[in-house]
Amino acid sequence: MELLEKLDILGTAAKFDVCAASGSNKKIQGASFGAVSPSGVCHSFTPDGRCISLFKVLMTNECEQDCGYCQNNCHRDIRRARFTPEELVRLFVQFYTRNYVEGLFLSSGIRASSNRTMEDMLQVVEQLRIKHRFGGYIHLKILPGCEESMIEKAVSLCNRVSVNIEVPSDRHMEKLSRKKNFERDILGTIGKISRQLKKEQGVTQTTQYVVGAAGETDQEIFHSVSQLYHTYNLKRAYYSAYQPIGQGSFAAKRENLLVRENRLYQMDFLMRQYHFKSDEFVFERDGNLNYKVDPKMAYAVNNMHLFPIDLQKATETELLRIPGIGPTSCRRILQIRKSVRLTDLQQLKHMGVVIKRAAPFILLNGKAFGSLDELLKGERPMYEQLTIEQFIKESVGYDTIQ
Incomplete structure (x- = not known):
């Protein structure tokens, strides 16, 4: 398969991860190019408000997981592709020198195992940092259940790391995946990242929820994200409205989910920037925020x-x-x-x-x-x-x- 054909597949497959470059001020020693100040390119923002372009791509869309919310799960009949570390590094360097991108957002499906795929992803980052002396922004997705030594290396090389929590509890994860263990694979990995962040200044951790995939309520998401902010030193959470796989009756709810996504971002902002307490949010009888009025006005x-x-x-x-x-x-x-x-x-x-x-x-x-x-x-x-x-x-x- 040609390199640009792979890019078309894996750049498009990465669109479901939300990313932002804000909140990181890590400096890379000895860097000779790149600074945080086509397919696979997305826009993000630095802490000073500048809009920058990130090369946003998957290492591979091959995956052994069966997550019901994921467009790349193992049961889907889709075109699969994967980059070698050398191919991805070469693409990024070419894109950077042509001024297409200013940073990298790298995620992946799980091919063979979390550890095996993380090895490839870390090779990409190491080559950029050490061989090419790239000093710009890198956000690396940590694969659930990987060894802590890999997380330690990722934290030492990247500006931001993250693992997607997707749902607020193991009860909700059981509805979406038979293979993924919420406590071990998700919260366990978030905990490992949190421990490693204490050793490295200027690196941040984020996560992402898939809104509406497992019947969770806004109140359940609130309690979950509150724990992450207070226990795991999370920088911020992102919320992504569930996009049903294929056509079905659920597709009619897409517009409501986008409104819900917006209200969750507003709730999150009130938590982080306005220091709202748990008893100050108004939830309806069904455990959700009111979608006709923002949470602050509701209060x-x-x-x-x-x-x-x-x-x-x-x-x-x-x-x-x-x-x-x-x-x-x-x-x-x-x-x-x-x-x-x-x-x-x-x-x-x-x-x-x-x-x-x-x-x-x-x-x-x-x-x-x-x-x-x-x-x-x-x-x-x-x-x-x-x-x-x-x-x-x-x-x-x-x-x-x-």
């Missing part, structure tokens, strides 16, 4: 006894609970109010506050500027404790959180 509407809040006196935590106020505008308010009294909405607008969202929840100089009643087009009085079901009757919903 505010269900806690109207805490509002409106005086912006001149509010703490940082209180400010971050107000819809329309994000981390940047919060910092500006805290700084500016030291020397200037906040009295009108234009001041807030200049600080980046989304006035329409914030108005029902704030006080300026003792004055209220809006009501929940107005936000809901007169549906309910401001002082009434609303259920989410009542709130969404007239709510359009929000795509971003502030």
Whole structure:
């Protein structure tokens, strides 16, 4: 099989892994080219906000695993291909020198065994780092169940490593795979990575959930990812809406899963950037977030006894609970109010506050500027404790959180 034909197969097969270059500041000693500052190429972002191109590809799409959510599982009748380490290194160097890519995202199916496939992947990284002295960004997928010595080597060579958790528990994994052991292969590997990260500065760990594949609820995902953040020093989690294999009745739910994916990202952002606690998230009776309103607005509407809040006196935590106020505008308010009294909405607008969202929840100089009643087009009085079901009757919903 020709090299570009392999690239077409394995570059396309890698599209289901979500990747981002943010959060890593590792420096590679002695590097002579490459810096983190066609098929198989994707865009990502560095910590300073620059968009860069990554060579995103699989080592092979051959796989011994039977994961029901995976387009490359062993039961599928698809074209299979694999790179040798030398072929992949040659492709990457050519792409880099032609300015097509600036970094590498390398994943793989499991051919023969996790250890055997990891050996090939590590050969690619070693050749780039040592032989070609590449100093740019490398994200390496760690294959579940591989030996810790391989993880140690990966951490020493890469900027970011990850293993996909896919589901929140062993109960959910049993629905999707007869071969994969959740505790041993997934959580065990995440634990090994966490131990190795303590020895190497500037390297980060991420993971990814497949949303909607195993009947899991958002609340179950929340408890799972909370454990990862607090126990395993996870940098961040990614969420990918399940894409059914072949055609079936499940395909009709694709649009709802994309909305759900968006809400999970918003929940995750509130956990990491706003320091929301577990009891501050509002879950429906079925254990899922409300998909018509973002989690921050849901919190505010269900806690109207805490509002409106005086912006001149509010703490940082209180400010971050107000819809329309994000981390940047919060910092500006805290700084500016030291020397200037906040009295009108234009001041807030200049600080980046989304006035329409914030108005029902704030006080300026003792004055209220809006009501929940107005936000809901007169549906309910401001002082009434609303259920989410009542709130969404007239709510359009929000795509971003502030």
